[in-house]
Amino acid sequence: MKLAIIGTGKIVQEALYAIDSLRSIDTRAIFGRAHSREKARSLADQYRIPEVYTDYEMLLEQSDADTVYIGLINSVHYAYAKEALLHGKNVILEKPFVLESSQAEELRDLAREKNRIILEAVTVLHSAVFRKMRECLPGIGAPKLVLCNYSQYSRSYDAYLNGVIAPVFDPAQYGGAVNDLGVYTIHYCVGLFGMPEDAAYFPNRGYNGVDTSGVLVLTYPGFICVCASAKDSDSPGFITVQGEKGWMRADGKPNVPEKLTIQTLDQGNPSVSTDAAGATVRKSIVKDYLPPAVRHRMTQEFADFAEIIDGKENAVADELMEETIQVVKVLEMAGMQDHMRS
Structure with missing residues (x-):
């Protein structure tokens, strides 16, 4: 995959480090706006990128890159992605993809x-922990919470x-905890x-x-998902499926899960006991899964992107895009777009 990098911010800097060891990716160009010219040149020197542009249209017309990675502020995702597609480029677009389905x-x-x-570009779908969760999901029975x-x-x-309002805290730039x-x-x-x-979202x-x-509450037949996110406070991160x-x-x-613990009923030993709180405890089997070490949390997703794009795996791309569109629809359903327009 011949890649052009669009942007010079923190996420782009992390992406460049993440992909630097991947032989399947040849980074051909980097784009920065005029005021970021020196930063773009510095990154180009650091990562041996031969072409530096401050004109996006010129990059799309002149660079031999077949794919662009867009790591810009949320509000310009749609426009930059559309322009790249019109110029015949493949597109890797940072999360959140766009804010309207x-x-x-x-x-x-x-x-x-x-x-x-x-x-x-969302690390979740390319995480070894997420893939293991999909594999183990049937074993825990009907989901409840x-x-x-x-x-x-x-x-x-x-x-x-x-x-002082950075883009990540600017509603006009589609900032905020749930989008980030x-x-x-x-x-x-x-x-x-x-x-x-x-x-429904309760901000x-x-x-x-x-x-x-x-807190975002998603309602499914027979169970609910409760998703908390915060940029004004901290706590340990987790995803629990009961x-x-x-x-x-x-x-x-959740963007870089460290360990997965799975507890399932011991089908060969149906005995139960009572714990100190008076709750019924069923005999269970507990297993831990540790994901393989990677250079950076974004390394695996870019390795997957190169495989999909170079291999023209359109069916895989379509499946991933369908999931992305559903996530955008969830944000719409929760009323995020109406707030951003107000």
Whole structure:
């Protein structure tokens, strides 16, 4: 895959480090706006990138890259992705993909029309822990309750409290806790269970209306998922799925889970006991799964992207895009777009 990097911010810097060891990716170009020219040149020198652009149209017309990775602020995702597709490039678009399902569907359809591939860069779907969760899900029986928490105190929050608003806390730029962090937990729920029947968001809003933290409730037939996210406070991250015959818990920040614990009923030993709280305890088997070590949390997703794009695995891309579109629809269902427009 011949890749052009669009942006120079923190997520782009992490992506460049993540893919530096991947032989399947040849990074051909980097784009930064005029005021970021020196940063783009510095990154190009550091990662041996031969072409530096400050004109996006020129990059799309002149670079021999077949794919662009767009790591820009949320509000420009749709426009930059559409322009790249119109120029015949494959697209890897940072999360959150876009904030309207009509835009997501338009980008999907345009990619098909141009015989190109578009993918969302979200680590969840390429995580070994997530794949193990999918594999183990039937063993815990009918799901009853899913609890998720992705909270981390933002490095921009103190400045926000003093009136300096970074894009991540700007509603006009589609900032906020659910778009930045909650989107990961939504991907777990939709990736494991599909589209919910309903979604409702209960935010704590800052002085400019942005959600600095909040709880999203997804309703499925027979169970609910509760997803907490926060940029104004911190706590350990986790994804817990409770079923009638057991449970599983992924520990760590949901974008880079560290361990998965699975507890299932011991079918060969149906004995029960009572614990100190007076609860019934069924005989169970507990297993831990540790994911293989990787250079960076984004390394595996880019390895997967290169395989999909170079191998023209359109069916795999379509499946991933369908999941992405469902996540966008969940955000719509929860009323996020109406708030952003207000």
